[in-house]
Amino acid sequence: MGYLAFLKRKMDIAPETGFDIDISEVNPALKPHQRTAVVWGIKGGRRAIFKSWGLGKTIVNLEICRIIQKHKGGKALIVLPLGVKQEFLRDAVRILGMEPPQYVRNMAEIYATTTDILLTNYERVRDGDIDPTYFTVCTLDEAAVLRSYGSDTYQTFMIKFKGVKYKFAFTATPSPNRLKELIHYAAFLEIMDSGQALTRFFQRDSTKANNLTLYPHHEDEFWLWCSSWALWITQPSDLGPEYSDEGYDLPPLEVRYHEIQVDRELYVTDRDGRMKIQDDEVVSLPDAMKEKRRSIDERVVKMAEIVNENPDDHFILWHDLEDERKAIKKALPDMVDIYGSQDYEIREQRVIDFSDGKFRLFGTKKELSGSGCNFQRHCHREVFLGIDYEFEDFIQAIHRVLRFLQTEKVIIDIIHTSRERRILQVLLKKWELHKYQVKRMTDIIKKYGLSSTSMMEKMSRTMGVKRVEVKGKNFTAVNNDCILEFERLPDNYFDLLHTSIPFGNHYEYSASYNDFGFNPDTEAFLEQMDYLSPNLLRTLKPGRVFACHVKDRVLFGNTTGDGFPTMEPFHALCIQHYMKHGFRYFGMITVVTDVVRENNQTYRLGWSECCKDGTKMGVGCPEYILLFRKLPSDTSNAYADVPVVKSKEEYTRAQWQIDAHALWRSSGNRLLTKKELLDISVNKLQAAYTKYSRETVYSYAEHVEISKKLDEDGKLPGSFMVVAPGSWTDQVWDDILRFKTLNAKQTQKRLQNHVCPIQIDIPERIINRYTNPGELVGDPFGGLMTIPNVALDLGRKGWGCELASNYFRDGVGYLQAADADVRVPSLFDFFGEEMEDLG
Incomplete structure (x- = not known):
């Protein structure tokens, strides 16, 4: 498959799984807008119909069931709230002239029925033995119960209705509280998994789980996607000027x-x-x-x-x-x-x-x-x-x-x-x-109609980016899809490739279909990576290093159906992927993260739940830097074609031994006592305990005792971890500052923050370890250009590619500022060798 064909496959227009009918098949008692809704819904097969109060939602529901049952046989089931049965019976008989639907309580009554359309309540399905898969078509009346993502009704209905070929959700208020609740209807209708849709359209709050807001640059796309599977009607003319609003004026x-x-x-x-x-x-x-x-x-x-x-x-x-x-x-x-x-x-x-x-x-x-x-x-x-x-x-x-x-x-x-x-x-x-949501959807229907083809054409316009290149004395920055950009580069171009790749489909960074985060799952993400990785290997100099920053992904139980969070070993999948493309894997650095902050983002390690059942508790999710090499031309000694050389005068045997053994030694100050540690203020406690942990023989019992005492004294905060154990090895970095990113400058300038910035400490150490001064460091996922920026600060040259135009623009600004700093002469530059003579 060509790359363009792969990108076109990403377009998320809800599939049409129903069938076409002629509008003459619809009961003439229905008004024109109601007949259109019936035809549209049956063609879609799995659709949501959000009709305002009094627009005939009940008769549209009944008529869809009647026609599908007529064409496909079997029986139809309508699930409705308590107290609504009489409305369906009345409309079926008085308006549609149908045989009144029968109300059923269990499967035994269903088997004994003589009518084709049956009614039951939500409680009967949730708590009883009614099997929706027995029916050809199932509909939910007042389906707003699906908004409650973690409720018993939602979880039960997701499982029980899975695989029903024709199913529909009807309500007048699909999402009165938060936009993200709309996607639960899409999950029920098997249009898109909730977790996938959340990742695609909503940005996370890094301090609080479930506090998700719609990406501003995804808003139009989100509403176009919704309108491909949901029909919103507040009045008949929402479907077009040919539909009359006569008789449909709401009272004052x-x-x-x-x-x-x-x-x-x-x-x-x-x-x-x-x-x-x-x-x-x-x-x-x-x-x-x-x-x-x-x-x-x-x-x-x-x-x-x-x-x-x-x-x-x-x-x-x-x-x-x-x-x-x-x-x-x-x-x-x-x-x-x-x-x-x-x-x-x-x-x-x-x-x-x-x-x-x-x-x-x-x-x-x-x-x-x-x-x-x-x-x-x-x-x-x-x-x-x-x-x-x-x-x-x-x-x-x-x-x-x-x-x-x-x-x-x-x-x-x-x-x-x-x-x-x-x-x-x-x-x-x-x-x-609520009023805003309804207006957005009805405006889209008025603009594009009910044709999925016109919606797809509109959505496809977000594909691709106009290539822009900005060069400085020591950097090159390119606004482009990195796959297309790397195809242009010569062989053996970079001395180091260092990047933080998108974590599968965990985040999205732009409104483009070229975005690597814009994939349904990890398998599709790695499929897109297949177009890039061969060129990463080709453009890296022989024997040199590719350092890839990754993190495993939390898979939530309500998405997987397991009922509890599990982990996707994303770092292991990436190792396998890059080895498949010819890279030699030769090590991994672990960057520890704050487990308390992580739990605030995911709720997967909750203290209360773990007290109820300790088997539910996993561990914190660190980040990793995966280290790969490209084979050198000469494998007899395994040196790179251009090795990274360190002077023994500067890098002594003594320093090498300490680094190789990865021991953390005391600087001469005496160790803190436990009492002194407990007396330190909370804002200084985190650094103090890390130092204490590194320099003291570790005792689990003592660690727990210190934590308990801090908790009793009100000094154990719930927002971050103050007594995390320190690392004793250079393969585990515990001192990476989470807030030391270019987002700090973005915030100061009131610019858009990057959704997942890399910490500056990481490229500082990687670039220093694996390059010589003056060499070229490349990053295919440049973002705010942190890695090229650090390369300039360390006396190297930087190269970065970024798809998102806003990140690219801001990143170029940081590179230009860094490049100017590199080029500013010092006072000694004006004296040259004369200063050496004076020395």
């Missing part, structure tokens, strides 16, 4: 906020009996729950006041706690309520009766009636007795009455206390984000 919305003033106790006692000052506003979930319970009476009084002032209006009274329900019932005896322990048939009938306008006040929880129920025919008022952080439930609840075909102005009353202002701010911020 008025949101009224009622703040209950509450007094705050200045001091409170925590669960350990310690006194602390209480904040003016609640933030944490436990404090929010306490505030909710403490203010029930005041909030219920306000709710009753609102209801009694409007005796002709029907109201939904939303609450979250059983104590709230009881307090409302006491204040408003006419309220008809439902609750979780109530008989299901009673709950369902009360929902239907309120929907039909048979009583005025309906008390319920968002988890029971917030999804799927249509109350707009007789109700336009809602009161929220309280608020919380769950925006999905909140927005779904509002749209039980704020729907198309609502004829009245919708009024929403929200009651909260003065200490819950911050929670309200979070809810409103999420509301704005």
Whole structure:
């Protein structure tokens, strides 16, 4: 396969696994936009349909099931929330003229059914014996449960529905909290694995796990990718001007906020009996729950006041706690309520009766009636007795009455206390984000239509880069795909190749399909590396070194299905790869990392989980510098064609012996005592303990004892490790400064940081060890040009190639500054040999 063909294979347009139907096959009772959604969904085969409230999501769901079952046989299963069954039965009979779907509880009932379309609840699938693979087509109604990545429902559904040929997800609120939740639908539909999609589109926070944000340069591509498998419709005209919005105007919305003033106790006692000052506003979930319970009476009084002032209006009274329900019932005896322990048939009938306008006040929880129920025919008022952080439930609840075909102005009353202002701010911020997401998707559909071909053409424009070369006296920097650039270089060009390669598909560095990080898995990454590695070997001088910086990768259990994190031995795979291409592997340097910081990024070594079961705990993940040589022309003595020579006057036998034995000796100061170590301030403790560890015979028991004492004294932070053991060998580097990277300068200049910068200490040591002054050091993955930069600082010449134009531009700036420093003459340069004579 040619390289261009390989790159084109990367384009991530969701595959079409369904079949074509003529639009005349769709029930004429459907509106034009609904018929288009049916045809699009069936052609895709595995798709998400995100339709705003009142646009006919239920009948589109039913019609897709009917047509697929008609063409492919078997049975269809629709999974829906509690209390929604009546909506499907009503629409199937009244609108579509279909035989009413049957509700089933288990496989025995499924085998006994006589209809082709069946209904069940999420709980029946998650906790029961229902096997989705028995069905030809499965759909999820109100599929927002898939957003909860680590939940039992998500994990169970991922496994149970795997392999179902035709499957669909329907909801009006696909991602109200964070953009990354959208990819969970793609994983369920088997469009792309969640871990792969997270890596591709989202950047990580190096201090906190799961704090992922969308790469700014990937935003357009992300939305194009989403629109290849998900259809977002807020109104019919989103599909094009030929679709009429007549009858689909949402009613006016008025949101009224009622703040209950509450007094705050200045001091409170925590669960350990310690006194602390209480904040003016609640933030944490436990404090929010306490505030909710403490203010029930005041909030219920306000709710009753609102209801009694409007005796002709029907109201939904939303609450979250059983104590709230009881307090409302006491204040408003006419309220008809439902609750979780109530008989299901009673709950369902009360929902239907309120929907039909048979009583005025309906008390319920968002988890029971917030999804799927249509109350707009007789109700336009809602009161929220309280608020919380769950925006999905909140927005779904509002749209039980704020729907198309609502004829009245919708009024929403929200009651909260003065200490819950911050929670309200979070809810409103999420509301704005939801509106933004919907607009982005609908704008793309309006621009490109529903054709995957036009989307692919747009996405392919991110392929390639216009080559730019910048040269200085001591450096060359190239903005290009390194594979294409290395093809241009002559044989035996570099004295040292040193780089930090992309860690498989762990990070992405640019919006280009040429990016090595833009691959579905490690296998594909190494396949792309196959185009580069032969030229790395060819351009390296005989006998010289290729030093490759890598790191193993964490494979999370919810991605692999193992249930616990495992490790991909990426460094071993790289050794195998480069040996395959002719390099001789001759050593590896280990760079230790801070296990506490690593756990904050991955949560894979959590203290609490390891206390529950020690078998789950692995170890920290170090970095490695893999050392390879190109065979010299003369293998009889194994010297490089141009050897790296050290003067014995400068590099003495004494220094060689110490380096060879890798012993760390005391500089003459006496060793710290354990008591002195414990008394050192936290900010100096890390360096002090490393020195103590190197120079003292190691004792595991003493190490634990010191750590325990520090913890008791509050000097064992949770953000970094202060008592990491020191290394006794030059094959393990424990003193690499994690923050000593060019990102420090990027931050100072307010420029974009590199997602994975190499620490400056590493190339300093590698270049000093494996090159002579004045030689050429090359880096195929230049990034911010750290390695060429260090080469200049050490009196060598630097060469770097970088694909991302923004990194290239910033890296050239650093190289030009370093090159100027190299060329600036000192005072002694003006005197030349005269100064030597004076000496």
